Structures are given as C-alpha cells and as structure tokens.
Amino acid sequence: MAGTLPDWLGWWSSADYDVARTLLQRGFGALYVLAFWGALRQFRPLLGEHGIAPVPRFVARTSWRDGPSLFRLRGLRYSDRLLVAVAWCGMLLGASVVVGLPQAGPWWVPALVFLVLWWLYLSLVNVGQTFYAFGWETLLCEAGFLVAFLGSDAVGPPLLMIFAVRWLLFRLELGAGLIKWRGDTAWRDLTALDYHHETQPLPGPFSWHAHHLPRWWHRFEVAGTHVTQLLVPWLLLLPQPFPSVAALAFVLTQGWLVITGNFAWLNWATIVLALGVVDDGTWAWLGGLVGMPDAGAAASAGAARAAAPEPAAPLAFVVVVSAVALLLLVLSVRPALNLASRHQRMNASFEPFRLVNAYGAFGSITRHRDEITVEGTLAEEPGPDEWVEYVFQGKPGPVDRRPPQVAPYHLRLDWLMWFLPLGHSALWFTVLLRRLLEADPSVLRLLGHDPFDGRPPRAVRAVLHRYRYTTPEERRRTGDWWVRERLHLAVDPVRLPDE
Known part of the structure; x- marks a missing residue:
C-alpha cells in the first residue's frame, strides 16, 4: 500500500484541476468556519440542554439509525460544553484549510481534516431537528465528504473526485429546475418572479428593487432560470470546455441570487462547486480575457503543467479514492431515480450519513x-x-x-x-x-x-x-x-x- 500508481493508470489524476482543487478546499473550509460559528451562536438557545427543542430529549426518543451523531456515542452524550468544543474544533479545522496548512502535507492530512469536519457537522445536523432541516445543511455535509478526497499539493487532483463534484453540481441544479417545473404553474407560465422577490423567506437589501423591475425582466429571469437549471447542467456530463461553460453560467445566476435574497450559504456553496469544475486552461483564458498582466505566463505555465507527466500518486490514495467513488456510485442510484420521478423529493437524504442527496428549491411560490x-x-x-x-x-x-x-x-x-x-x-x-x-x-x-x-x-x-x-x-x-x-x-x- 506504500507503492505508487502503475503507468497504465496515468489518467487517474490530472494537473488540469489544481486551481479547482484549491478553490474547493479553501471555499468549503471557509463555509465550515461560518457554519460552526453559527452553531456556536445559535445552537444552545435553540437546541441546547435548556433550549427550545433540547437535543437530550430528541436523542432519548430516537436511535442511531435515525441519524448517526457524535452526541449519541456512549460517554459523549450531549452537553452545552461539548457543543462549544465541537464548534471551536470545527472553526479551527476549517480555518486551517483556508490558510492551506493541511494541503501542504501528504494526501491523507486534508482527507482527515475534512472527514472530521464532515463528521462533526453531520453530528449537528442529525440532532438539529427542524432547525437544521434545510437543503444547504445536507449540501455542506455531502460536499465536505467529497472534498476530503481531493488530495493535497503533493498529488494531482483525482479525476474521479472531480467527476463526483460535477455529479453533485448536476443534481443540485437539475433538481432545483425539475422541482420548479413540476411544482407550480407560476414557473411554467413565467410569472413566478412577479411574487418571489416579495414573498421569499428573508428578503435582502436589494429585493425591493428587484421586485420593482419591469415585468418583461421577470419573465426573462424565469426563462433564464429554466435554461440554467434544466438545460445547462447536461454540459457537466461532457468533456471540457463544456463543464467550464456551464460553471460560468451557474456563477452568474447564483451571483444574482446572492444580490436579491438571503439563502444562507446555498448560493455560495453552489458557486464554489461551480468554480471547482473549471479547468486550469479556462482559468488562464479568463485571465487573458480580463487583461491580467501575467495572463500569458499563466497560460504557458498551465499548458506546460498539463503536458508534463504527473507524479505518480501513492497507491494507498488511489485505492481509497477509488473505493469512495464506487461507494458514491452505488449510493447515487436512488437520487438519480428521484430526478426522473414524477413524485420528486426535494432536499431529501436516502441514507443517514447524507453522502449522496436530492436537492431542490421553491417547488411552489407563495403569492402573498x-x-x-x-x-x-x-x-x-x-x-x-x-x-x-x-x-x-x-x-x-x-x-x-x-x-x-x-x-x-x-x-x-x-x-x-x-x-x-x-x-x-x-x-x-x-x-x-x-x-x-x-x-x-x-x-x-x-x-x-x-x-x-x-x-x-x-x-x-x-x-x-x-x-x-x-x-x-x-x-x-x-x-x-x-x-x-x-x-x-x-x-x-x-x-x-x-x-
């Protein structure tokens, strides 16, 4: 297991996604910091020992199968003190990824850090009841698990995990598009955004302005949403540069949602995932397009890196990542069938560890x-x-x-x-x-x-x-x-x- 990758598996990793890996790891590291900071500030009054929906009572009437959690382990039953320790541990580990410390070590160091982040946050989500019953909680769990197996700077990004990121982004966007199309006539007749900016859960400072844009713009917004969420995701299943083109479309639409609403970290997580499917050649091209002084050098460096033989990955890394990819493939069957179902489930998990999930948003629009x-x-x-x-x-x-x-x-x-x-x-x-x-x-x-x-x-x-x-x-x-x-x-x- 200490050996290296055989020559015939040279395709297994690629130098074309170094920037993507960096953005995925540091982006989700930052989102974990934010999520654990929120838990430190809100979990105890909502779910603590004397909270509105106390975790100890919930754990007493449910089982491990209902939701694996650190707080169900013997000797580690929930306490507010333990919650504080979990939140601080999560913030410190997430911050270490943001500054790049685990990525400087062997492949298993960032894997271990992200798996701890995944387990700690999963432990909160699985006892968080209605206060943690949001799609972006599950998204953070699934994405954290995937990013754990992207490796460190010592190895090339494994293509299997890049494909897994594409598959997550595909389900996230297409699931949201299908639930809208199937769920409410306002999406089909292009009137949904006549109401949405006013009736969304938490309007933002520019939501009033968005609501008062012309009706023709609202029709354009809805039509653009359908194109971006129903058609563009299929580009993720094609070779480059199509996934990069899809990613740029997702970033633009998610950026508009950031400006016009308050959807926690859902839009930011989607943006990070989208940036994580853009290859280094596209980044170099974009640098030249915006007139960066070193764009030519970046493009040359990217081409040289892609042409150079990638250092062989440790065999242990290959085995672990391949096993994880196989597990994800098996767990993807039900979420894939869910996409095709007339009774599509929105923001659903099909197993308690939340590794491959179903997503969606605003299948119905409130008119008042x-x-x-x-x-x-x-x-x-x-x-x-x-x-x-x-x-x-x-x-x-x-x-x-x-x-x-x-x-x-x-x-x-x-x-x-x-x-x-x-x-x-x-x-x-x-x-x-x-x-x-x-x-x-x-x-x-x-x-x-x-x-x-x-x-x-x-x-x-x-x-x-x-x-x-x-x-x-x-x-x-x-x-x-x-x-x-x-x-x-x-x-x-x-x-x-x-x-």
Whole structure:
C-alpha cells in the first residue's frame, strides 16, 4: 500500500484541476468556519440542554439509525460544553484549510481534516431537528465528504473526485429546475418572479428593487432560470470546455441570487462547486480575457503543467479514492431515480450519513406574504396600544426597516418564522413564547431588539399580518419599505402559569 500508481493508470489524476482543487478546499473550509460559528451562536438557545427543542430529549426518543451523531456515542452524550468544543474544533479545522496548512502535507492530512469536519457537522445536523432541516445543511455535509478526497499539493487532483463534484453540481441544479417545473404553474407560465422577490423567506437589501423591475425582466429571469437549471447542467456530463461553460453560467445566476435574497450559504456553496469544475486552461483564458498582466505566463505555465507527466500518486490514495467513488456510485442510484420521478423529493437524504442527496428549491411560490409578529406587554390589563413588537434580526418587522443582508450567515429562527403562516408545525413556537415570557437571555440574543431590555413581559401574543412592498411612489412619500395589514390574532395572549 506504500507503492505508487502503475503507468497504465496515468489518467487517474490530472494537473488540469489544481486551481479547482484549491478553490474547493479553501471555499468549503471557509463555509465550515461560518457554519460552526453559527452553531456556536445559535445552537444552545435553540437546541441546547435548556433550549427550545433540547437535543437530550430528541436523542432519548430516537436511535442511531435515525441519524448517526457524535452526541449519541456512549460517554459523549450531549452537553452545552461539548457543543462549544465541537464548534471551536470545527472553526479551527476549517480555518486551517483556508490558510492551506493541511494541503501542504501528504494526501491523507486534508482527507482527515475534512472527514472530521464532515463528521462533526453531520453530528449537528442529525440532532438539529427542524432547525437544521434545510437543503444547504445536507449540501455542506455531502460536499465536505467529497472534498476530503481531493488530495493535497503533493498529488494531482483525482479525476474521479472531480467527476463526483460535477455529479453533485448536476443534481443540485437539475433538481432545483425539475422541482420548479413540476411544482407550480407560476414557473411554467413565467410569472413566478412577479411574487418571489416579495414573498421569499428573508428578503435582502436589494429585493425591493428587484421586485420593482419591469415585468418583461421577470419573465426573462424565469426563462433564464429554466435554461440554467434544466438545460445547462447536461454540459457537466461532457468533456471540457463544456463543464467550464456551464460553471460560468451557474456563477452568474447564483451571483444574482446572492444580490436579491438571503439563502444562507446555498448560493455560495453552489458557486464554489461551480468554480471547482473549471479547468486550469479556462482559468488562464479568463485571465487573458480580463487583461491580467501575467495572463500569458499563466497560460504557458498551465499548458506546460498539463503536458508534463504527473507524479505518480501513492497507491494507498488511489485505492481509497477509488473505493469512495464506487461507494458514491452505488449510493447515487436512488437520487438519480428521484430526478426522473414524477413524485420528486426535494432536499431529501436516502441514507443517514447524507453522502449522496436530492436537492431542490421553491417547488411552489407563495403569492402573498403573511408574517407572524410577536408582541409583549408589561401591563397587567393591557389596552390595544400597550403591546410592543419584538424585532427579529432578519425577518420583516417594522415597515420602515430595510431588509438586511445576512447571508451567507444562517438565521435559523427567522427562517422558521417564515414557515409558520404556511401551516408548518408550531410546537417549537409555543416554547419560544414561554422563553420570551421568562426573558431568557440566550433566546433574546437571537432577536434583533428586545423592547423590554431584558425585563420579563406580563404577557405575549402573536399577530398575523399581511405584508407587501411599498410602491416607488409610496416609498418616496413615506420612506417605508413595507405596507402591512393586521389580519387577526394568531395566538391569544399567553402568560406564565403562576400568573
């Protein structure tokens, strides 16, 4: 196993994807840092020992088969202290990849680092319940596992893993396109973006502007989405330069989504994956196209590197990567069949380790924006004007507040608040209201503004409002970004039991 690659397997690795490997490793290293930072800040109030949906209770009523996790191992049962250790370990390992430390060693060093990152984050996702039930959580797990086997600077990038990255990107984009086409007539009649910029979960600072673009532009956006997600992914299955062309199309469309919305790290992860299928020759060509001074030298160097014989990879590396590729091939059967199914599943895992998954987004479009606002009062017998609103960090609240830019950071509580008016389970919301009545400091830190400055209110309630963007004329006249109409009480006033 300490030998080297036989000559007849010289195709196995390639010098054409050095830049791609660097971008994949460092890009996902950075995303892991961000994800673990989010866990450090949000996991304990949401899922900790005294959280809204405590992990110990969840683990007690579920099994290893339901979701393998570090927190299910004997002697390592969940504690908030262990969570902090996991989050810091994940951030430090991710940061080491960003600066290139593991990549400077043998092939197995970055493999070990990324496998630890994958296992630690999988451990969070598999006990994170509804607060971690998002497609980009699974995407980060799958991508981290793939990137683990790209090797270090001491070996050429294995083509099998480059093909695995293409396959992931193919499922990600085509799955999103198919779920839209199958799921809602608004995508088929090109009207989806008449609503989406206004009704998406967390609008961004430029979403209002995107919503007020001409209708013909919205039709163009939807048509472009169909082309990019239904047709362009097939270029990934062809030889270069077609995958590089597809990648550039994905980067452009994902960049527009970054500007017009807040989808956590989904768009950034897709961009990193897309850049990871671009070969070095294309990078050199792009450098010349934008007039970089060293573009000619880069192109010559890339050509020379591609023409030079690649140093033989260690046989152990070849065996490990080939075994992983075979495993991924077997696990790809169900996700592939899912793409062809009329009952396509969106953001689904077919095995508990989340190695090959199904993806998709916005299979249905909401036509109106209904929001739950939470209010509290210090009055014993409050009148209509004695209720004050809690302001969340990202979700719409006060009508004069411009939607903030929060992505690629993921505001889990704000996202779940968007699902509430759509009829999703609200068990966690009942607990949230109790935590507000108790003025729980850790929960209050998840909000943008506590109107009571840490004092416990006498009662809280939830009100359903309908929101819409102001028109350009209304915005000029009032300065507001939203207009909202009170519909009805969603939850009657709630008090602590001893009151």
